[in-house]
Amino acid sequence: MHVADAIAQILKAEGVKYLFAYPVNHLIEAAAKVDIRTIIVRQERIGLHMADAVSRLTSGEEIGVFCMQHGPGAENAFGGVAQAYGDSSPILVLPMGYPRAINQVQPNFNSALNYRHVTKSCEQLTVPEALPAAMRRAFSAVRNGRPRPALLEIPSDLIHAELPVPLIYQPVRKTRYGPDPEDVAIVADVLLEAQRPLIYAGQGIHYAKAWAELQELAELLEAPVTTTLNGKSAFPENHPLALGCANRSHPKPVYDFLHEADLIFGIGCSFSITSFGVKIPPGKTVVHATLDPADIQKDVPADYTLVGDARLTLQALVSAIRERLVSQRLGRAEALARRIREGKEAWLAEWMPKLTSDEKPLSPYRVIWDLMHTVDVANTIITHDAGSPRDQLAPFWESITPLSYIGWGKTTQLGYGLGLAMGAKLVHPEKLCINVWGDAAIGFTGMDFETAVRERIPILSILLNNFAMAIEIPIMPVSTAKYGSTNITGHYADMARAFGAYGERITEPDQIVPAIRRGIEKTREGVPALLEFITAQETAVSIY
Structure with a gap:
């Protein structure tokens, strides 16, 4: 079996339905032979964006894959991979590379070297027999932990090389991890002690499919919810506790409640400083629950932290809070919902002439x-x-x-x-x-x-x-x-x-x-x- 055909078989085993591509890359033909739909774009960046959407819209259960030619194809694709890296999207990128004899020689573009700062996993295939392990590592990177791109460069002199042994490959399973139970207990107490808690939800909710758990926590705490721009739609914006999205531009209640809050609970977010999001006001108690430990204390100082999958984290918190509640109601939901509704109505009234x-x-x-x-x-x-x-x-x-x-x-x-x-x-x-x-x-x-x-x-x-x-x-x-x-x-x-x-x-x-x-x-x-x-x-x- 040729390397190209082995890659196609692995993609099929991993549930890949589409190969977004720009020629020449021999994976296109190999994928078509095993009934993976090949979609050829006009420029590399669009193919990467389409792959990005496949991963996002399936919460990472289906992985978007893109392949391109070596040299100019790999050079042109850089922006699309950088975008996926910045917005934490798990895509697999399979560029062709220059033949091994010259892939380290100037001015030949080496993807395995040049993409390292915008990928989570980045390597080059060096011999045919290393392919199954290299593909396993790539799929493990996109399926586990923080979602970001993985890249495997296939030198052009290897794409038609024969695998020296039969292909044996087991698809990668996703593994979730949750927060320390001791930390959950502490955070549950802190959330219940807050008088004006606010929930700040990111796209980790989407990847964890934690939409129901987020709503359950908000209703249990009787706390308003805002989302990051990437997290928008993680919480229904017609819900009485929904403030709207904390984008650079945002409904006025987002600003008002962020500044009034005594505690901000970030869940499934990085709290990254960005021009396209609100600033977290100083002087707040901050609880940061995120999948990636690298985000902890990175941009926003946190008083309490939880590391793990958003759904596991929310399930643990809901359970701990229910155990602590004497009554099933804290008694502020009606007044809070009324303030949110009135704030939205006043804000919309300001904008209605334009709308x-x-x-x-x-x-x-x-x-x-x-x-x-x-x-x-x-x-x-x-x-x-x-x-x-x-x-x-x-x-x-x-x-x-x-x-x-x-x-x-x-x-x-x-x-x-x-x-x-x-x-x-x-x-x-x-x-x-x-x-x-x-x-x-x-x-x-x-x-x-x-x-x-x-x-x-x-x-x-x-x-x-x-x-x-x-x-x-x-x-x-x-x-x-x-x-x-x-x-x-x-x-x-x-x-x-x-x-x-x-x-x-x-x-x-x-x-x-x-x-x-x-x-x-x-x-x-x-x-x-x-x-x-x-x-x-x-x-x-x-x-x-």
Whole structure:
């Protein structure tokens, strides 16, 4: 058996359904022979983003895999792997490498050397007989502990080499670990002693599938809940205790309750300092429960810590708290829910003029508001793009089912949302999958809308076109005035039609909802749809 065929057999055994790729990599043919669907993209980064979505939308149960050619293919792919590393997504990357005789020689790009800082596991196959163990290590890395990319480089002189022994491979099982029971007991007491506790939930909830346990703890403690951007949809945002997402832009109750809290309980989060999240106010008692010990005391000092899987941690805490409660109610739920509701109503009232604006060019907030009130939110998966789409969408989109919002942003590469939406549609063909992006983002990855057409992936793409990089206008006034540095242009509905998709440009407020309905209907017919809304150069965001 050749190395390429052995890799394909291992991928099949590990439950891999798709191989995202850009030629030339001989794994493409080998995967197709064993009925792994091969999806060829227009640029490497999009294939990695699609693999990323497969892993995210299955909570890491299915691993997204990408392969590419050596040299320029491996060089081009770097950004997509770095994005997955920054946002903790478990993907497997299988680049070809230069032949072993020259793979250490300048200027040949060596993936095993150059990807080490953006992968959890990174190695190069050196002899055919090492393949099963190397693949086992890679899958163990992506299935266990903190989710991040693993890479195995296959030198081109090995890809068709014969395995000297029969292939023997056992798929890797996921192993969970939980917190120290003594620490759980201490934290349970601390949580019950707090007068104004707040729960700050990250995407560890998604990977642990701890949605029910999170809700149980919140209701038991009668504590408000906010999520990180990556953790958005981990807690239903129509729940009486939901504050909304703690993105850079956020509902005002997030700010108010964070600052009022006497204790902040971070669960399934890293507490990483990022421009795309709120700052943890000083002077709070901080309890940090996370899967990765490296996050403990990294950016935010913690008074109490728990290390382990989020579901195991929450189950242990719920059990310990129930044992300590004299009554099943602490008595603050009704008043707390009322304050949250009133705070949200007051905040929405501030923004309602933009959310319901009849102005032209269209308000991007009106587009988002009408979109949310037109789709079946519970059966929709949506993701933003970098910049204005992220900051305009995240506060106002109310996610009510787990894994219905793909949040990201610690390293904010433009154009990321397109691949995420396509990957989401592959995982959930029964759901409406939407990416919301701007005219800057489509400039990076727009050609891969053709991939959606060619691969029959009927997503709904919402493009907010204001003919500018609007978020940069306030910080680039001179270069814009002199040289038009923030100005960009394009007719992207025409581009979509040229690819064979449904494309429509919308300029009138009363046509927003009808256009969305037409776009949804096209996706039901199996046709990708791009709706191009001509919007104002909006720079106001919900930051407090």
